Amino acid sequence: MRPTIPVKTTLTVLTFVALLMVPQAIPSLKNYMSIEPKSAATILNFPVATANSEVRADPLASPENLAQALNKQLVAKAPKNLTDPTHVLNHFYAALLKGEGVHIIHYGDSPTTADLITADARALFQREFGDGGVGFVLLARPWAWYNRRGVEMSASNWKIDIAGNSPLKDGLNGLGAVSFRGAPGAIARWKVKGAAHRSVEIAYLVEPEGGAFAVEADSQPIGTGSSTAAPGAAAFVPGYASFDIPPGAAEIALTVTSGSIRFYGADFRRGTGVVYSSLGVNGANVTLLSNSFNEAHWAAELRHYKPDLIIVNYGTNESGFPNFVDTTWGREMRKAVARLQRAVPEASILLMSPMDRGTKGAGGEIDTIPTMPRLVATESKIAGDTGVAFFNTFEAMGGAGTMGRWYTSEPRLVGSDYIHPMPAGARIVGELLFTALREGFNQYKVQELKQKIVEQAERTGREASQRP
Amino acid sequence: MAIFLLYWPLARVRALALAAILLANYFFYAKWDLRYLALIPAASTCDFLFGWGLQSSNRAWVRRALVTASIVMNIGLLAVLRYAPARTLALPLTLSFYVFQALTYTIDIYRGDAKGTKSYLAHLIAVSFFPTTLAGPITRVSSLIDQFEKRKPLDPADGSRALFLIGMGLMKKLLIADYLSSNLVNRVFDFPTLYTGAETLIAVYAYALQIYYDFSGYTDIARGSALLLGIKLPVNFNRPYAAENVADFWRRWHISLSNWLRDYLYFSLPGKRSKVFAYVNLVITMVLGGLWHGANWNFVIWGALHGFGLAFARLWQRQFGGTTASRTSGSVLWRYGSIILTFHYVTFAWIFFRAPTFDNALAILGRIASLSASFANISAPLAFVLLAGVLAHYVPKKWYDWSLALYVEAPFYAQAGVLALLVLGLQNVVQSGAAPFIYTKF
Numbered sequence A: 001m002r003p004t005i006p007v008k009t010t011l012t013v014l015t016f017v018a019l020l021m022v023p024q025a026i027p028s029l030k031n032y033m034s035i036e037p038k039s040a041a042t043i044l045n046f047p048v049a050t051a052n053s054e055v056r057a058d059p060l061a062s063p064e065n066l067a068q069a070l071n072k073q074l075v076a077k078a079p080k081n082l083t084d085p086t087h088v089l090n091h092f093y094a095a096l097l098k099g100e101g102v103h104i105i106h107y108g109d110s111p112t113t114a115d116l117i118t119a120d121a122r123a124l125f126q127r128e129f130g131d132g133g134v135g136f137v138l139l140a141r142p143w144a145w146y147n148r149r150g151v152e153m154s155a156s157n158w159k160i161d162i163a164g165n166s167p168l169k170d171g172l173n174g175l176g177a178v179s180f181r182g183a184p185g186a187i188a189r190w191k192v193k194g195a196a197h198r199s200v201e202i203a204y205l206v207e208p209e210g211g212a213f214a215v216e217a218d219s220q221p222i223g224t225g226s227s228t229a230a231p232g233a234a235a236f237v238p239g240y241a242s243f244d245i246p247p248g249a250a251e252i253a254l255t256v257t258s259g260s261i262r263f264y265g266a267d268f269r270r271g272t273g274v275v276y277s278s279l280g281v282n283g284a285n286v287t288l289l290s291n292s293f294n295e296a297h298w299a300a301e302l303r304h305y306k307p308d309l310i311i312v313n314y315g316t317n318e319s320g321f322p323n324f325v326d327t328t329w330g331r332e333m334r335k336a337v338a339r340l341q342r343a344v345p346e347a348s349i350l351l352m353s354p355m356d357r358g359t360k361g362a363g364g365e366i367d368t369i370p371t372m373p374r375l376v377a378t379e380s381k382i383a384g385d386t387g388v389a390f391f392n393t394f395e396a397m398g399g400a401g402t403m404g405r406w407y408t409s410e411p412r413l414v415g416s417d418y419i420h421p422m423p424a425g426a427r428i429v430g431e432l433l434f435t436a437l438r439e440g441f442n443q444y445k446v447q448e449l450k451q452k453i454v455e456q457a458e459r460t461g462r463e464a465s466q467r468p
Numbered sequence B: 001m002a003i004f005l006l007y008w009p010l011a012r013v014r015a016l017a018l019a020a021i022l023l024a025n026y027f028f029y030a031k032w033d034l035r036y037l038a039l040i041p042a043a044s045t046c047d048f049l050f051g052w053g054l055q056s057s058n059r060a061w062v063r064r065a066l067v068t069a070s071i072v073m074n075i076g077l078l079a080v081l082r083y084a085p086a087r088t089l090a091l092p093l094t095l096s097f098y099v100f101q102a103l104t105y106t107i108d109i110y111r112g113d114a115k116g117t118k119s120y121l122a123h124l125i126a127v128s129f130f131p132t133t134l135a136g137p138i139t140r141v142s143s144l145i146d147q148f149e150k151r152k153p154l155d156p157a158d159g160s161r162a163l164f165l166i167g168m169g170l171m172k173k174l175l176i177a178d179y180l181s182s183n184l185v186n187r188v189f190d191f192p193t194l195y196t197g198a199e200t201l202i203a204v205y206a207y208a209l210q211i212y213y214d215f216s217g218y219t220d221i222a223r224g225s226a227l228l229l230g231i232k233l234p235v236n237f238n239r240p241y242a243a244e245n246v247a248d249f250w251r252r253w254h255i256s257l258s259n260w261l262r263d264y265l266y267f268s269l270p271g272k273r274s275k276v277f278a279y280v281n282l283v284i285t286m287v288l289g290g291l292w293h294g295a296n297w298n299f300v301i302w303g304a305l306h307g308f309g310l311a312f313a314r315l316w317q318r319q320f321g322g323t324t325a326s327r328t329s330g331s332v333l334w335r336y337g338s339i340i341l342t343f344h345y346v347t348f349a350w351i352f353f354r355a356p357t358f359d360n361a362l363a364i365l366g367r368i369a370s371l372s373a374s375f376a377n378i379s380a381p382l383a384f385v386l387l388a389g390v391l392a393h394y395v396p397k398k399w400y401d402w403s404l405a406l407y408v409e410a411p412f413y414a415q416a417g418v419l420a421l422l423v424l425g426l427q428n429v430v431q432s433g434a435a436p437f438i439y440t441k442f
Helices: A007-025 A027-032 A037-044 A063-075 A090-098 A118-129 A287-292 A295-305 A322-343 A371-386 A402-408 A423-466 B002-010 B014-032 B036-056 B060-083 B096-111 B120-127 B141-149 B156-190 B197-228 B246-250 B255-268 B275-293 B297-320 B332-354 B358-369 B380-394 B397-409 B412-430
Strands: A102-108 A131-133 A135-138 A151-156 A159-162 A178-182 A187-192 A199-206 A211-217 A220-226 A237-244 A251-259 A261-269 A274-280 A309-313 A348-352 A358-360 A366-368 A389-391
Touching: A007 A027, A007 B002, A007 B156, A007 B412, A027 B412, A090 A102, A090 A348, A090 A423, A102 A118, A102 A295, A118 A131, A118 A274, A118 A423, A131 A261, A187 A261, A199 A211, A211 A237, A211 A261, A220 A237, A237 A295, A251 A261, A287 A322, A295 A322, A309 A322, A322 A348, A322 A371, A348 A371, A358 A402, A366 A402, A371 A389, A389 A423, B002 B014, B002 B197, B014 B036, B014 B120, B036 B060, B036 B096, B036 B120, B060 B096, B096 B120, B096 B141, B096 B255, B120 B141, B156 B197, B156 B358, B156 B380, B156 B397, B156 B412, B197 B332, B197 B358, B197 B380, B246 B297, B246 B332, B255 B275, B275 B297, B297 B332, B297 B358, B332 B358
Parallel strands: A102 A274, A102 A309, A131 A274, A135 A274, A309 A348, A348 A389
Antiparallel strands: A135 A261, A151 A187, A159 A178, A178 A261, A187 A251, A199 A237, A199 A261, A211 A220, A211 A251, A358 A366
16 A cells, blocks of 8 residues: 555644644743744754864863863963952961961861862862871761761761751860760771871860770870860860871771760871861851851860961852842851951951852753852952952852853763762862962062062161161 | 654655655754764665675675674774764764664674665665664664565554654653652762762662663654654563563563674574573673673673673573563562562662762762661652652553553544643643753763
8 A cells, every 4th residue: 555644643743733833823822832933943053063172072081181171261260259358368378488387277068078179279289388287187977978088087986966957056066066975985097098197186075074085096005085174174175185196107096985075076287288177067058157156165176276267168058048148148157257257366267159059940051049149249248348358269160150061061060969069170169269379379479579678678778878 | 743744745755755764864863963974874885785795695705704894894883983082083972773773784684584675775764764863772674674665654543652652752751750860860879978878779769760761761752753654663661670580671671672682692602502601691791781881890780780680580490480480480479579679689780870980889889778867858749750650660551551542542633732731741840951861872
């Protein structure tokens, strides 16, 4: 039988197409348009997939190569995104210039918890200004997501309290906003990769009836400590016990030998150089700093660790709540900055804006969440008002729509939540932060040099005028 | 649908009808990259000439040389497109399914399983038939040539079935597969440690559903599109998660690939009559099948898990008889236990298939083993889609047949209305664009 036009199916197809075209003719139905006649011409667009960006088109390109390629494009913009009108960063720059050890403390949310961004920034700072050691590490991993690059951790038998997310509301949260209570049987181990560290300092809460603990290096005892307050001494204050690490020891273990102790973490030091402590809390927002810490306790902790630069890096979690952003966020950020300024007035403070955050639009495109530009603008204004520095991460990485571009790049630079950067994306942000601060440092050095030349010239002039 | 409207008015004239399909085939390739317009005809022409040589020659060495040349050329094409530095080619499709389909032509003629064709045009069309271009179903070229040559009128019932299949495919893909991938699966596999053990386990189950609905949705659309032109493509899926063992699973999952692997790879391996080699060859076949998906250890593990599963099923069959548990034992409990066990074994293997790296797969397993239970990331709509996906998979086949019959018997305007409502509904419910089909990357 010779083929003929299939009448019923043809009628079905034509009717179907006609029905889809109805909204074209009736303006009130325009929200139901499925066919866009104007886009029909694109059906004759035939691509030739050339390597428009060599690295981007190469699926074999390593994330590192891609990060480097993108970074080249972005780095030039970075200095413009660091504002420091009151030169609050000069303290930090001076410490870098002095070269006798610099401590950076970075408070943030989930990317900081996983040591994304911070690990890359740390590596760059330590490569250029010396490696002062791992810095402050929590006693155990409160979340599977918690990570510190170069440190292997294992722990058991601890009761973990996370500031703002625990029935314990005393605010005695140590430096890192997490505390770990343990009794005999509780153990924590750290294995630090790379060059050996010289010392480890254990941080805990001094209590009227505390406990005792022992520290070992490669299974050899290196010291003991007690968290019980001495008679007449203050209790419920931070306590520290420092231990020398024998050369070549790789693993440090801490065990509770008696009583009950509330620990905070361990600070590993290697010598002079940069120490970059990343202090992230999953799901955190700025109220962690403005409300969840007991102010006196936190101030004591901060003074002990003597940060030269404190980076405050929140906003991503808050951006999902427009009302909070518009009514409360700015107030809480000001409160957090004020607490820091009161605690360590000499330290440089840098507000680091959140990264872009993507959300899927009606047509499937990945847009920037609407609150983000408002939140970043608010943060910039707060930095200006409170006299601290501001790094606009959002603009440095490309502004609105960045996560959409990052999601579709090959390899992907952001996860499928359009929030958390993949390691290659985190590296870009880490490099942007480092590059901006290094640029600022270079400018500071030039200023210092000029100042010295002027002073030298004045001195020479004075000496010349005093000569007979 | 445009091709449907173009094809049937020309269908009375053989050359015009075939030319219309050839145009459609090459149009689809050109939409991916214009360079396919040189590559595909060149490769197809070579295979046509090899096939012509095989039809013309009775000398064993000539025939062996011709079929070897065809295999080398096609596998070489696949290897170059898949593994050559992208900077030199940057072609978006690896042509796996084209190669599998093309090889059926020359190997079948060589083995005497098919006659081959003298029609260059028919061969060009069959070997690059557009509905099968991206991800199958892999169809024997000889079967397609037969259907193109014996053009028949489109039965109204077949026309309705075609539209029903396309509608079903769109729903499977957009409502279930894409929703699960963007709202759970991709997120968990990107950063497993951000999620609890329970959420990770649900994401793994969700991936099992996602890959089924994505791939079977594609197959439905492909089969429907071909059927609109009167061409019947083979069934590729048959409720795979109702399988009672791994062998049964491969009779229900990606059937055209498992048949291809069996007919063109497994049967070609030495030692068929050996008791031990029969098992070893199953593992080798599946590991090679895994490696086809990508050159990394995860796919090797996935293939090996299925190879061992198949070997175990065969051993069981030898020891106890029957091909499925229900046939060896009448127990309903035993049957459902086998289904649940097989589903979990297959789903365990999917972890390695989906995870981008071995470490990521271990992280997924580690999170599940943590037994941490919180469901903060499982929203109510997500739970609903998951449940719908499970129910739709296990719904009795007669329900599907009943709804198909209802659609087929409906008047044209009702059919069109249902399709229009479906498109409108998908557009408003999904609102996130379609993700690429999973198997187009292989």
